[in-house]
Amino acid sequence: MDQSKRKDLKIAFDMTFMQLGWSTWMIGIVLLLFVGLQVFTDFKLVLNDEEAAFQGFIHFIENPYKIFMLVVGILSAPKFLSWFVKTGVTRKDYFTGAAIASAALSAIFMIIALIIAGIEQLIAPVDFVTFLGEGASWFLIFIVYTLNIFVYYLAGWLIGAGYYRFDGWGLLFYIIGALVLIFMMDLLWSNELETPLHRLLSLQAPENLSIFISFGISFVFIALSLWVIRATTKRVRVKL
Structure with a gap:
């Protein structure tokens, strides 16, 4: 069991730093773009949103982070599962390691964003606002x-x-499940829902929703998603 745990942690370590390496170009480009817009343009005019202009670097990099994580998540099974199983790693070890790596990568991304946002506040202090409120x-x-x-x-x-x-059709159900997961998280945490699907359904974020309820429902969806992923990859035929 100790050996298996060491494998889990090694997989998590390897995947975290490999994916973090992939992200350096993305973070660098977004940071350069953010600084350029702040220095050389009227940020409010470029964004066409005065409120968004005061939400700082965290708001600016949020969507690039999400797109990057979505793409890397899609690559996780086709790229990493095959490679790790070929080296003698079990599917369970891969799943545990990949789950730890994805959580660690998410935390590291936000640490980087908060450090840059802190430096931003030191250089040009503003009333920092996010969708969580002032x-x-x-x-x-x-x-x-x-x-x-x-x-x-x-x-x-x-x-x-x-x-x-x-x-074919089997994949379609997983795409729908992923969209539902994203949709529900946006519904729980965003005060202003601007996606086409939200506008089509005329949905609004629940008012005065307890943050504990939001966290609780979020963890339920996360646990369900992890269970589906584990069940899907548990006995999947590895493509060598």
């Missing part, structure tokens, strides 16, 4: 944003696992 603590911002970024990895992982095991 009074939200930095710790709460870290936890909630990390959770949301992590969910996008899970959504991609669902799609990747479905693609790896099924073709």
